Amino acid sequence: MKVNYYTKDGLNKLRAELNKLKDVERPKASKAIAEARDKGDLSENAEYDAAKEAQGLLELKISKLEETLSNARLIDESQLDSSKVLVLSKVKIKNQANQATLEYTLVAESEANLRDGKISVNSPIGQGLLGKSVGDIAKIKVPNGTINFEILSITRS
Numbered sequence: 713m714k715v716n717y718y719t720k721d722g723l724n725k726l727r728a729e730l731n732k733l734k735d736v737e738r739p740k741a742s743k744a745i746a747e748a749r750d751k752g753d754l755s756e757n758a759e760y761d762a763a764k765e766a767q768g769l770l771e772l773k774i775s776k777l778e779e780t781l782s783n784a785r786l787i788d789e790s791q792l793d794s795s796k797v798l799v800l801s802k803v804k805i806k807n808q809a810n811q812a813t814l815e816y817t818l819v820a821e822s823e824a825n826l827r828d829g830k831i832s833v834n835s836p837i838g839q840g841l842l843g844k845s846v847g848d849i850a851k852i853k854v855p856n857g858t859i860n861f862e863i864l865s866i867t868r869s
Contacts, residue, residue, distance in 0.1 A: 716780065717787045717799050722823040726784065730777045733770065741767040780822070797841045797866055799833050805841070805850070805861040813864065818842070837861075 718726070745767060748760035787800055797803050802817045816831045818841065824832040831838050840852035841863070850861045 716783060716820050716822070717785050718820050719787055719800065719823065722820060723781075723784055723786055726777065726781055726822065730774065730781065733774050733777065737770055738774070741770050795845055795866070797844045797863065800868060801841075802867045803841055804864040804866075806864055808849070808860040808862055814861075816841075 741763065744763040745760065748757055748763045751757060751759065754760050797818065799818050799820065802815065804813060804815045806813050816829055816837065818833045818838050819830045821832040821834050824830050824835070833839070833842060836854060837852055840850045840861070844850050844863050846863050846866055848863045850863065852859050852861060
């Protein structure tokens with residue numbers, strides 16, 4: 713069992729998505745199957761086959777989301793230590809090769825969004841930063857080599 717940690721917002725988004733799939737998408741899929749079935753011979757009914765396949769994919773998505781939620785744990789943000797990089801840490805780092813400064817917040821994989829500066833704790837950079845303290849150098853393997861990042865600051869998001 714793989715436990716994933718979520719913020720309150722992240723957990724609420726997952727629950728809302730699951731409810732939408734169950735309450736809106738599932739009835740739509742059943743209706744599409746019924747409509748296709750009403751059109752006659754099922755052996756040559758491509759619409760029926762497509763509707764059944766779509767329903768199967770929907771049910772798979774629902775079961776994966778239910779599994780994710782059953783393994784989800786809420787993060788108590790007040791208990792987070794800001795002396796080390798952890799999930800929900802906002803980390804300011806400096807690339808030692810080009811002196812570029814970057815700032816990322818480490819989040820659960822499902823909440824990652826690079827545009828918002830949120831990277832997954834499971835990403836190569838996230839993995840390389842976890843457990844580090846201010847002043848440490850994180851050596852992060854990327855496809856074209858290794859990048860050294862100096863940890864400049866750690867705050868809670």
